[in-house]
Structure formats: structure tokens, C-alpha cells
Amino acid sequence: MKDYTKKSKEMGEVKLFWTWSSPYAQRIAWALKLKGVEYETMYEDLANKSRLLLEYNPVHKKVPVLLHNGTPICESLVILEYIDETWNTTARLLPEDPFARANARFWAKFSDDQVLPSAFHAYVSQGVEQEKAKDHTLQKLDIVEKQLTGKKFFSGETLGFLDLVFGWIAVYLDIVEETSGIKILDKERFPLISAWKENISCIPVIQETWPDREKLIDKYRHMRQYFISTAAVKNGKAS
């Protein structure tokens, strides 16, 4: 990849408020690296959020937040489009054609409104509820699978916007499976998503920023325990 650092420095100061275990934050780190944007990482402990995070994202109080020359941008899909429009001279994430752009936005919304919440539900539940959430996730993934017909990446022959959006399937689904004891990404049912996972994990920028598997498993195991015990207390199943 060319060195775009000089150009990106002229564009001012960039900070990314994130935590390394968030799939939403991860896609922003990928986009900035793909664009060659130099940025400062502001690590957030979500159990003890910083004053700055609450100031910059007062509505949702969540990572990721991109701070560009002191101006905050929130919501990961919004940030991805901002990055693409601001560092717009090369490595475009979204295609140029309006219909292809609409298509990418449609599936990004499908990822975040339908597939990711469903997989999250399977991750933080147990028993019958977990089975239902798993089935729901599989049905959503059946739809995603079809989008890869005849393609190496969601965007076609090269990595793009939708690959970053669906990147959580490549990195985090495996961790969800490992920590919650369910199998979701079966190679026979999802041959195209499985092949895509291999393709995306070979991209240098993605490889370089892939979170440590053991650390992720440890973190996700603890988070699951926390969510399940919180739900049990809420439902009156524990004191």
C-alpha cells in the first residue's frame, strides 16, 4: 500500500475512542488503517467510561467515537462514511455508483439491525432461549451467505465498506461460539461466508489489527458471565 501518511497529517488531528474488544470500534480502526490515516488511540474502560467519552457521545455514551480536529463523530456506520468522504482521494470504501452504494448501505443496516443483535442474543442467553436465538442467527446468515455468490469479498474483487461492516463475523463469531458453547458458522451451511472469512483474514491491514484470540476469549467469557447473572437478577432467578 502507498504511504498516504503525509497527506493524512495535513488533514489534522485524529483520535479514536475505542475498546479493543468491540466489533463496532474494530471496523473504524480497519478503515483508518486502510486509508493510511495516522491516529491516536484513546482506550476506554467501558466499566468506567472517561469524562471525554461522555462529553463527546452524550446521547449513546458508547465507543467508537472519532475525534477529528476536536469534532466528535459517533455511530460506527456514520463514522465509516465520514472517513470515506473526508479521506477521499484513494482507497474508497463505498462504491461510486449510487445503486451499489444503496446496496452497501442496505446490507450494513441488515448487519447491525438484524444479524449482530441476533448473534449477541445467542451469546448472552442459555437453554431454549439460546437455541431460538441461534436459529434466528442462522436464518439471518442464510440471507447474508447469498450476498457472496460469485464474489471474493462483499464488495466484489477487493475489500470495501461492507467487508469492514461484516468483519465482526470473521473475528468475533468464533469467540462467541467458543465462549457460549454453540456452533453457528458451519462450513457446510455457510461455504461462502467461510471462504470470505479466509479471504479477509489474509488482508495485511486486517491481519495486523486482529485482536489476540486468547485475550478475546477471556474477555468474552467474563462478559457473558456478567450478562447472564445480570439477566438472572432482573428476572428474579438469583438474589
Added chain:
Amino acid sequence: MKDYTKKSKEMGEVKLFWTWSSPYAQRIAWALKLKGVEYETMYEDLANKSRLLLEYNPVHKKVPVLLHNGTPICESLVILEYIDETWNTTARLLPEDPFARANARFWAKFSDDQVLPSAFHAYVSQGVEQEKAKDHTLQKLDIVEKQLTGKKFFSGETLGFLDLVFGWIAVYLDIVEETSGIKILDKERFPLISAWKENISCIPVIQETWPDREKLIDKYRHMRQYFISTAAVKNGKAS
């Protein structure tokens, strides 16, 4: 407004699958009219969806769907951006500046993820549940109110993307109040949203396409009855 019809005809055939009582579909009709795009209205009876709607929006099976030269585009926010990018020579809906665009997308997402579902919940519930949903809606609207500080429209001095997105507050909230017996848009609590409602209702394109109040009330009264009885059956409160 200038006559952009000739130019829009050169852009091919446009059809809008919609129903007149849907706030999501209404924003698309507004956008097409603002752009001067000639289109054919394909009215959908949501109790008996057409074969074409199911073919063009197989994932969500919902209106609105925009069909442009035979290609379907789904999800109202995605369609709005498509319209803005395709008929791009005039009356831009989104601002040019990347930060202002990100800001518009952030609040559009807030409308559709947070405020609209909350108001819908208040509309289709009763008793304590309705009171809770109403309070939730008021809190979300407090946040929206602040966005209008010092502005005539959400986009500034002229109508834009965010005004079309939040347009449901101007047209449908009144109908929700009337049919579900709750007051949400109190002028003392929401002076800026109330003033904006007056401003947007004076725009000719909005005025021309404002749905008939009595017809809307009748439709929304029946829909509420349907949702409440369906929920009662689901909860085992009715046979």
C-alpha cells in the same frame, strides 16, 4: 420551484411502492417531489401485499420500495440517500460538508432507532405500559428539541434531509395522540419542535402531500385496535 421534470424524465422510469399512511413512505414522496422527479405510485395494501413488493423487498417485505429503471432500492433512509445521489444537480438534501453529513446521518438514525419506535410503542399500548412508553418518547424528544436551537429547520435555514426524516413528528404524532389518548408534543415543553412543525407545514411540497387528517385518524384508530387485540391474544389476555 424550477421545473426539473424534463431532466428527471431522462433519468428513466421511477415507481414508488408505498401506502399513504406510512411515515417511512411519506418521506420518500416528499424527496421525489422536492427533486421534481416524476414517478408512478404503486399503492400497497399491507394486509394483502403484492407479489411485486415481496419480489422487490424479499428481506423485509415492507414499503417503501423505490424502483428505478427496474432496480429496487429498500429502506427509507437508504432510498433518501439514493435519491440525493442520483438526482444530484439541484436541491441537495444532505449538506456537502462531511461533518454536517455525518451529523445528519447520526440524527436520522436516532429518529428511526430511538424516537419513532418509542412513539409507536406508546401508540399501541395501554395503561402503565403506555405511560412508560410516553415518558420514554418525551425524553427522546427532549434531545431532539435541543437540535433545533437557533434554527428554522433541522438543516438550518432551508428544508433538508433531516426535516424529511423527522417529518413524521409533524404529520403523524398528532394522529398518534388523537387515537391513543395521550399528549406528547406539548408546546411548553417543546417550543422549538412546535415552531418547526409550523415551518415545515408551510412548505408547498409538504402541504400538497399532507395526508388527509380524518382518513389518517380512521386508519390509525383501526390499526391501534388491531395491534392491541393481537398483543392481548399473544399475552393470553383474550381468547
